[in-house]
Amino acid sequence: MSTPPRRAARGGRRPGDSGTREAIAAAAREHFGQSGYDGTTVRAIAATAGVNPALVLYFYGSKQQLFVDVMRMPFDVAEAVERLVAGDRATIGRRLAAFVLGALDDPQARNVFLGRVRAAAADRDAAATLRGLITGELVGPLVHRLGVDRPELRAGLVSAALFGHVMTRWVVEIDAVVGMTADETLETLGAVLHLQLTGPLGGSADPPDG
């Protein structure tokens, strides 16, 4: 398990410090994002934030409550869905890819999403929470607002494409995926999302001439 570097000497902050609560939140997202829920300790978060572990519990109560409080997407998901729906339908796959890849470029959003994926892989409750976020707030509303046929199925397939990218790029770190240029990543992810959002479903998967 990799450990983020300590940022400051332990005990350097006190409850009265402005920014201490946010420093703990940032340290927590970093650890949860890199090591998952089970692999993260309050002690390690405190060390990265440069505070006493008791201060983490003073602000957030428990490791579980800390995870719930800090692992939120740092953007308005509903607003993002509205913007995607409002754009040109012919480029929806590419624009969704651009939106997701842009979010993953932001360390805070990336750590939130990666931490949730790692937690989901270890725990059924965390998997249910992530399932609710994907189908209830992000991909589900998007496909419904687009008015495509079989929205539930398409939402599932779009989710698969997004999980596949995150797993190969950020978790399993397949060399060829890590090494793709930004353009290649956008083109290839956009192509899959375009297929899942607008392509035929349940027909022949292979054209006659292969």
Next chain:
Amino acid sequence: MSTPPRRAARGGRRPGDSGTREAIAAAAREHFGQSGYDGTTVRAIAATAGVNPALVLYFYGSKQQLFVDVMRMPFDVAEAVERLVAGDRATIGRRLAAFVLGALDDPQARNVFLGRVRAAAADRDAAATLRGLITGELVGPLVHRLGVDRPELRAGLVSAALFGHVMTRWVVEIDAVVGMTADETLETLGAVLHLQLTGPLGGSADPPDG
């Protein structure tokens, strides 16, 4: 964390029992597959196998060695690659999907793959091991043997499609993916794999007519 049911009263087996070693291996695969490496204890495996925990260590040495010993694919990966390469190239996406889905229908292969995915999400060494299995033994050799352009990149994209299916169907359990018929799963996964194995790369992701 869900716990598989105990199969027999504890202490019901002794080192001399034929099949005891395999009963422990089967119990271990079940626990690792459902709960990952960190979420599995030797005690829980022993309970499911109906043996004393000391017997697990007698046969396998340690939890880590047990994982290494039992989490192997129950089929010849190289032989599977040969069969896929030998078939009709026009249907390679669908045939690869059929092969992978068939493997995931087998509880032993499914637990091995799921346990490796869950372990990879929690630990960098386990992620490296899974990366080696995918790129070195399964998808990597397949794309090289197919003689397609940009084999590394295609292997990465094929891996993403497979991880996406496993994550949405078996880990996050998105309802629409869980509820797909066998035919729908085969068609939709086959379509993505066909695109990644034989489609254009890095060109325009969206056709002009959307």
